[in-house]
Amino acid sequence: MPPLFELRDVSFDYDGVPALRGLSLQMMAGERVALVGANGSGKSTLLRLLDGLCFASRGTVSFDGQPLTAEHLADDRFAFPFRRRVALVFQNPDVQLFNPTVFDEVAFAPLQLQWPKETVLAKVTEALDLMGVAHLRERPPYRLSGGEKKRVALASVIVTDPEVLLLDEPTATLDPRSQSQVIDLIHEWKGSSKTVITATHQLETVADIADRVLVLETGGVAASGTPQEVLSNHDLLLRANLVHAHQHSHGGVVHSHPHIHSHSEHEH
Amino acid sequence: MKRGFLEATTLGFARAVTRAMLSEQTARQRGLLQSLDPRVRAVGLFMLVLAVTFSRKITVVAGLFALALAIAVLSRVRISTLATRVWLVVLAFTGVIALPAIFVTPGNPVAALGSVTITEQGLRTAALLILRVETAVTFTTLLVLCTPWTHVLKALRALRLPKEAIAMMAMTHRYVFLLVETTSQMFESRRSRTVGILRPEQQRHMAARTAGVLLSKSVSLSNEVYLAMQSRGFRGEVQILSDFHMTMWDYCGLLMFLLAGGIAVWMGR
Numbered sequence: 001m002p003p004l005f006e007l008r009d010v011s012f013d014y015d016g017v018p019a020l021r022g023l024s025l026q027m028m029a030g031e032r033v034a035l036v037g038a039n040g041s042g043k044s045t046l047l048r049l050l051d052g053l054c055f056a057s058r059g060t061v062s063f064d065g066q067p068l069t070a071e072h073l074a075d076d077r078f079a080f081p082f083r084r085r086v087a088l089v090f091q092n093p094d095v096q097l098f099n100p101t102v103f104d105e106v107a108f109a110p111l112q113l114q115w116p117k118e119t120v121l122a123k124v125t126e127a128l129d130l131m132g133v134a135h136l137r138e139r140p141p142y143r144l145s146g147g148e149k150k151r152v153a154l155a156s157v158i159v160t161d162p163e164v165l166l167l168d169e170p171t172a173t174l175d176p177r178s179q180s181q182v183i184d185l186i187h188e189w190k191g192s193s194k195t196v197i198t199a200t201h202q203l204e205t206v207a208d209i210a211d212r213v214l215v216l217e218t219g220g221v222a223a224s225g226t227p228q229e230v231l232s233n234h235d236l237l238l239r240a241n242l243v244h245a246h247q248h249s250h251g252g253v254v255h256s257h258p259h260i261h262s263h264s265e266h267e268h
Numbered sequence: 269m270k271r272g273f274l275e276a277t278t279l280g281f282a283r284a285v286t287r288a289m290l291s292e293q294t295a296r297q298r299g300l301l302q303s304l305d306p307r308v309r310a311v312g313l314f315m316l317v318l319a320v321t322f323s324r325k326i327t328v329v330a331g332l333f334a335l336a337l338a339i340a341v342l343s344r345v346r347i348s349t350l351a352t353r354v355w356l357v358v359l360a361f362t363g364v365i366a367l368p369a370i371f372v373t374p375g376n377p378v379a380a381l382g383s384v385t386i387t388e389q390g391l392r393t394a395a396l397l398i399l400r401v402e403t404a405v406t407f408t409t410l411l412v413l414c415t416p417w418t419h420v421l422k423a424l425r426a427l428r429l430p431k432e433a434i435a436m437m438a439m440t441h442r443y444v445f446l447l448v449e450t451t452s453q454m455f456e457s458r459r460s461r462t463v464g465i466l467r468p469e470q471q472r473h474m475a476a477r478t479a480g481v482l483l484s485k486s487v488s489l490s491n492e493v494y495l496a497m498q499s500r501g502f503r504g505e506v507q508i509l510s511d512f513h514m515t516m517w518d519y520c521g522l523l524m525f526l527l528a529g530g531i532a533v534w535m536g537r
Binding site for chain 1: 416417418421438439441442443445446489492493495496498500501502503507509
């Protein structure tokens with residue numbers, strides 16, 4: 001089976017500041033991949049490349065065997081099916097929620113894809129119910145809490161039932177309960193049959209959302225493996241700045257160990 | 269610490285924006301305007317604004333003002349809200365413009381202030397101008413107070429206003445709140461790190477820097493929003509769902525608006 005996404009020697013820079021350097025990787029249909037890395041490691045940039053929102057300064061990116069270029073996306077015959085099949089949830093929900101009401105927000109994508117009105121209404125209702133935000137449909141996004149905004153942002157992309165879901169820090173800035181709700185919602189959304197690529201630096205969620213983990217470091221892939229393999233490699237996590245050596249004392253004996261920040265207590 | 273002029277103005281603007289956004293509760297009450305299709309409200313009130321503009325007789329404009337009051341009461345809009353938000357503000361701004369007309373318009377003198385004469389025609393001109401603006405703004409405010417902003421936009425779209433203009437208005441409404449909030453936080457952050465009183469030139473420098481940072485933030489935000497739109501299939505043309513349905517009551521309402529406007533224009537010609 002050919003890869004769904006294929007990147008060959010991809011580099012990208014923001015006004016001369018490199019974000020990705022010589023990146024090569026493949027992602028298969030139905031895979032659940034976590035992109036982990038410290039701030040500035042290139043996770044968000046990679047998601048934007050995969051969504052065709054920015055384009056490599058060097059190397060090639062392809063989707064389902066077709067090149068993902070500005071020229072190709074300018075063609076409606078490629079762009080409409082691509083936007084229908086691939087969806088991105090931005091890290092900052094305020095960026096994504098630009099419509100006057102929650103209903104308009106969720107209806108935005110199907111309307112742009114020129115679906116019939118009846119289909120739009122049915123699909124929007126379905127997505128709002130699935131994400132548990134049906135009661136907010138007439139509310140303006142600026143009056144929602146952080147967790148509600150995230151759910152509406154998710155509803156606004158799953159409404160078109162995309163094959164690929166790209167998530168940029170889906171649980172960042174959420175309280176623990178909202179975090180677990182968002183993770184559950186991602187699972188509930190036919191997770192097993194879909195390709196879900198999640199950028200995160202919250203290691204405690206990785207095992208729940210991914211079968212494969214790519215550790216990004218200074219714009220390249222530092223390591224790849226199952227969540228168990230990656231999370232047990234403390235040297236790698238330390239080097240990638242995903243954990244830090246934590247020193248404290250128990251009963252007067254000072255010791256240190258790698259420390260993963262999470263909202264839950266860790267055991268010694 | 270005492271707030272500077274710019275900071276106080278910005279925070280005042282933030283409060284006004286917040287109040288305006290929370291005013292949608294009037295739009296959700298049961299009342300005359302609220303019972304009509306938003307397109308009828310928009311067209312009808314626009315007709316009345318036109319009638320106000322074309323009427324040359326002060327009695328006719330006063331009659332339209334009375335009609336605006338009646339619509340406000342039947343739509344459960346508090347008169348005190350109109351008085352503080354509309355009438356006093358309009359009086360202050362229009363009064364400044366209308367004041368010279370009292371003295372410079374030739375006609376029958378009614379009073380004299382030293383060498384300056386107040387004429388009957390001057391008073392009429394000033395009164396007509398102020399009453400006209402008060403009435404027109406009252407009708408417009410009634411539309412905004414009695415209609416959720418989303419419905420105003422959809423109604424304008426249904427009235428064939430360009431999609432791009434509607435999208436810009438929707439975006440402005442959505443993000444002005446976010447940017448005003450950001451500005452307030454920037455001022456708070458600055459205040460938390462400032463000791464003593466800044467000299468006026470330092471305050472001006474600080475304000476200029478704040479404006480620059482805010483501009484950069486808004487440019488960055490607009491770029492991100494555009495990417496988010498593209499990601500969800502936006503191809504340069506906004507598609508909007510319009511689900512309004514006209515009933516017999518709406519047609520009756522539209523007819524009444526048109527009749528009232530037509531009669532006012534004919535009587536006030």
